[in-house]
Amino acid sequence: MIEARGLTKRYGKTLAVNDLSFTVQPGRVTGFLGPNGAGKSTTMRMMLGLDNPTAGVALIDGKHYRELHHPLRQIGALLDAKWVHPNRSAYAHLRWMAVSNKIPTRRVDEVLDLVGLTAVAKKRAGGFSLGMSQRLGIAGALLGDPGILLFDEPVNGLDPEGILWIRKFMHRLADEGRTVLVSSHLLSEMSLTAQELVVIGRGRLIAQRSTEDFIHAATENTVKVRSPQVSKLRDALAGTNAAMRDDADALIVSGVDAAQIGEIAAANQVVLHELSPQRGSLEEAFMQLTGDSVEYRTELAESVDQMVDVNR
Amino acid sequence: MTLLAVERIKLFSTRSPWWCMALALGLMVGFAGLVSASASNPGQVSVPVSQFGFSFALAVILVLATLSVTTEYRFNTIKTTFQAVPSRTSALLAKTIVVAFTAGVLGLVAAFGSLGIASLIQPNADMALNSEADWRQIAGTGLVTLFAAVVAVSVGILIRQTAGAVSILLAYSLVAENLVQLIPSVGADIHKWLPFNVAYRFLTGNPERAVDFQGPGSSTSTLPPWAALAYFAGFSVVMLVIAIVVAKRRDA
Numbered sequence: 001m002i003e004a005r006g007l008t009k010r011y012g013k014t015l016a017v018n019d020l021s022f023t024v025q026p027g028r029v030t031g032f033l034g035p036n037g038a039g040k041s042t043t044m045r046m047m048l049g050l051d052n053p054t055a056g057v058a059l060i061d062g063k064h065y066r067e068l069h070h071p072l073r074q075i076g077a078l079l080d081a082k083w084v085h086p087n088r089s090a091y092a093h094l095r096w097m098a099v100s101n102k103i104p105t106r107r108v109d110e111v112l113d114l115v116g117l118t119a120v121a122k123k124r125a126g127g128f129s130l131g132m133s134q135r136l137g138i139a140g141a142l143l144g145d146p147g148i149l150l151f152d153e154p155v156n157g158l159d160p161e162g163i164l165w166i167r168k169f170m171h172r173l174a175d176e177g178r179t180v181l182v183s184s185h186l187l188s189e190m191s192l193t194a195q196e197l198v199v200i201g202r203g204r205l206i207a208q209r210s211t212e213d214f215i216h217a218a219t220e221n222t223v224k225v226r227s228p229q230v231s232k233l234r235d236a237l238a239g240t241n242a243a244m245r246d247d248a249d250a251l252i253v254s255g256v257d258a259a260q261i262g263e264i265a266a267a268n269q270v271v272l273h274e275l276s277p278q279r280g281s282l283e284e285a286f287m288q289l290t291g292d293s294v295e296y297r298t299e300l301a302e303s304v305d306q307m308v309d310v311n312r
Numbered sequence: 313m314t315l316l317a318v319e320r321i322k323l324f325s326t327r328s329p330w331w332c333m334a335l336a337l338g339l340m341v342g343f344a345g346l347v348s349a350s351a352s353n354p355g356q357v358s359v360p361v362s363q364f365g366f367s368f369a370l371a372v373i374l375v376l377a378t379l380s381v382t383t384e385y386r387f388n389t390i391k392t393t394f395q396a397v398p399s400r401t402s403a404l405l406a407k408t409i410v411v412a413f414t415a416g417v418l419g420l421v422a423a424f425g426s427l428g429i430a431s432l433i434q435p436n437a438d439m440a441l442n443s444e445a446d447w448r449q450i451a452g453t454g455l456v457t458l459f460a461a462v463v464a465v466s467v468g469i470l471i472r473q474t475a476g477a478v479s480i481l482l483a484y485s486l487v488a489e490n491l492v493q494l495i496p497s498v499g500a501d502i503h504k505w506l507p508f509n510v511a512y513r514f515l516t517g518n519p520e521r522a523v524d525f526q527g528p529g530s531s532t533s534t535l536p537p538w539a540a541l542a543y544f545a546g547f548s549v550v551m552l553v554i555a556i557v558v559a560k561r562r563d564a
Contacts, residue, residue, distance in 0.1 A: 049398050050391050051563040066398040077395065083388040085326055092325035100318040100396040140392070 001026060001179055002047060002148060006056035009042050009203075016042045018203040019056070024181045024196075026147070029174045031194030031211065032183035035290050039203035040183040041079065044152050048077055060148060072101040076141030077150040081133035086126025090117055090136050093125055094143060103144050111139040131162045138169070148179040155189060167193050187286040191215055201290040222254045223261055226274035236268040237261070250274065315397060315406035322389075323380055323410055332376035333414075337422050340369035344426035348433040357437035359446045360516065362430035366453065366529060369422050370460060371482055373415045377461035378477045380411045381468030394564045404469060404556050412461040419457025423450045448537060449515050455541060456511050459548040460485075463507070466551035469559050484508075493532075504533050507547040513540040 002024040009017040017039040024030045034040050045051040047058040049065030060068060060075050068074050084093050094108045112118045115135040120128070125136060134154060141149055151170070155163045170193055174180045181198075184190050190197060190211065197214050199206040207214060227233050230251055234244060242256045253261060258277045265272050323329050343365025348357045384390040397403040427450055431439040441447050464481055471477035489506045493499045503509055513533035517540060533540055 045391075045563070048395050050394060052561075068398065071398055072396050079391070080388065083392050085322075085383065085387045085389050087326045087328070088322075089325065092321060096318050096321040096325070097392065097396050099314060099321060100393075102314065 001061055002150075002181060003059040003062075004043065004047070004056070005059070007043060007046060007053055007058055008055040009039070009046060009051060010054040016203055017046070017053075020200065020203065020205055021056075022198045022205055022208050024179055024198070026179040027174060027177050028195040029170045029180045029182060029193055030196040030198060031190035032181055032198050032200070033187060033190050033194075033286075034183075034185065034200040034206075036185050038185075038200050038290070040185075040200065041152055042203075043200075044077070044079055044150050044181075044183065047150065048075070048079070070101040070103075070144065072097060072103065072146065073144035074146050075148040075150065076144060076146040077152075078134070078137035078141045078154060079150070079152045081130065081137040084125040084133065084136060087124050089122050090125050090128070090139075091121040093136070094139060097140055097143055101144055107143060107145075111142050114142065115139045130157050131159065134158060134162065134166070138166075146178075149173055149181070151180075151182045153183055153185070155184070163189075187215075187283065199289060206289055221257075222252050222278045223256070223258045224250050224252055224274060224276045224278050225261060225265075225272060226250045227265070227270055227272050229270045232268065233265060233270045233272075236264050236270065240264070252278070315402055316410055318397075319407045319410040322384075322393075322407075323414065326383070328379055328383070329376055329414070332372055332379070333418055336369040336372040336376070336418055337425065339372060340365040340422040341425040341429050343368065345429045345433060348430040348437070351434060351437075354434045354436040354438075357430055357434040357439070359427065359439060359441065359449055360529070362427045362439065363423060363449060363453070363515075363529060365426065366423070366515070367486070369419070370457060371486060373418060373457050374460060374464045374481045374485065375478055377411050377415055377464035378468040378481060379474060380407065381465055382472060382474040382477050385468075385472040386474060391564050400560050400564075401556055404465075404559060408462055408465045408552060411465050412458045415461030416454040416458030420451065420454030423453035445517075445537075452515055452541070456515060456544070459541075459545045460508075460511065462548035463551050466548070466555035469555035500532065507544050509533055510535060510540045510547075511544040513537060514544065 004020050004022050007017055007020040008015070020039070020043060032040050032043070042051060043058075046053045047060065047065065057064065065071060065075075090112065091108060094111065095105060097103075098105055098108050109118070109121075112121050115138050117132065117135055117139060120132065125133065128136065138151075138154070141151070154166050158166065170180055170182060174195070182190075182193060184193075194211050196209070197211050198208045199214070224247070225233065226249060233251065237244060237253065237256070240256055240260070242261075243254045245252050256264075258275055262272070262275055265275075340363075344362045347361055347364045351357045351361075384393065393403055394400055427439060431437065441450060464477075467481055468477045471480065485508045489503065489508050492506060493503045495502065509531050510533045512529050513531035513535055514537045516529045516531060517533070517535075517537040531540075535543060
């Protein structure tokens with residue numbers, strides 16, 4: 001289990017992480033979601049004892065990272081696949097890590113095999129493609145067979161095959177009862193990978209709940225109805241559990257689906273000019289939630305926001 | 313012991329330390345060969361003369377020691393190191409010991425190699441180590457390179473960038489210390505106490521020969537030789553303590 005309590009990191013005037021508290025439970029993949037610059041990587045570095053928090057603590061199974069005896073056996077992490085000396089072989093890289101935590105060297109061969117790098121184990125890591133580097137990073141994270149795993153944007157820059165591989169891998173790790181925390185700035189990716197979400201924006205916690213709940217709550221399904229007899233339709237729908245709001249010349253109905261609305265309209269002899277189900281996208285939901293918290297706001301992002309508003 | 317093994321794997325699993333070691337050895341032994349081959353008579357070649365290339369070898373050893381730290385920062389493997397070994401003091405101390413020991417052995421091999429090549433080329437020269445001063449000049453080289461490596465590792469930890477750390481070390485040890493002598497009235501007195509100058513005193517300081525010894529390796533320090541080594545060692549330890557304290561407080 002990972003626990004963040006009032007975690008805060010200040011760089012000069014910038015508050016990168018602001019009083020962040022959440023827990024990550026074993027047995028499922030927890031997505032750590034937020035726009036770029038939200039403080040995800042900083043939070044992960046603080047969990048690993050690399051950056052010192054300005055305030056608050058991050059606890060690994062109830063302990064500070066620096067109190068862990070052989071940390072790689074308890075928590076494995078892939079924060080950046082490029083954290084490897086380019087002239088050192090994949091094998092040598094994993095070997096020094098193994099020796100440092102008294103992990104038997106045969107485990108190095110095991111994890112290389114697990115990620116499919118056995119054939120290039122003696123090649124210098126600097127010549128690896130991004131996908132291969134990512135696999136080497138994952139091998140390093142798994143080296144100590146840890147119960148907790150952290151991955152920072154593991155699918156960034158990978159091809160679809162690589163993304164699928166990592167996604168399946170995360171699920172397998174969680175199914176084995178491990179605690180898995182994966183950061184990403186893509187909700188669509190997280191909706192496929194994570195069962196639980198910790199959403200942050202500008203260093204603050206926005207939500208922690210199951211992915212299903214989050215998506216359900218964030219993306220309401222509505223039906224857009226246009227009719228010359230709006231008031232009559234409104235009266236007819238008032239008897240059902242429909243919620244309605246006006247949007248220009250149309251009525252946005254939620255709570256009942258398009259078929260029911262059509263039947264009600266027919267029963268009440270209301271003419272319909274349009275009856276179209278609207279589905280909010282994950283991206284919209286995400287922007288709605290983190291919209292105020294994007295650090296590097298651009299004109300483009302604002303105009304996209306407006307487009308989202310219009311579509312609602 | 314575990315951490316020493318880790319740092320040994322890290323140091324010798326990349327190519328640059330091997331290149332640096334070959335270069336340091338080649339420079340020092342090469343200079344010894346050159347100097348003894350160009351001497352017009354065996355009397356011009358002696359134990360101190362065979363060590364002519366020492367300051368060049370020392371410069372390369374400083375680079376080697378600095379690189380062992382700065383490449384870790386450059387490629388962020390220092391983060392992986394601190395992740396594997398959360399006690400930064402232990403991790404950095406282990407690195408310093410491995411690098412310093414390597415530098416020490418290298419210095420020793422280079423010194424004896426230079427002596428060997430000089431006596432091969434000038435078999436009739438007096439190359440016997442028959443005084444404490446002779447032994448100190450040859451075998452003591454290892455001690456000086458060892459502590460010099462500690463200084464370089466410390467500077468590497470503090471500066472973190474290869475270019476910056478290497479330029480500071482080389483400019484300081486090869487140029488800046490000597491330039492201090494140019495400061496009017498106090499310059500010479502300050503120079504007497506500057507660490508690399510004092511370190512040379514340990515190697516070349518010889519009450520009987522101090523007067524006539526000139527050339528690379530001469531020192532203006534007036535400390536007794538072993539006190540000079542203690543002073544240089546003390547300086548390197550102070551640097552290391554500062555570096556480790558700073559590394560612990562900084563974000564990796």
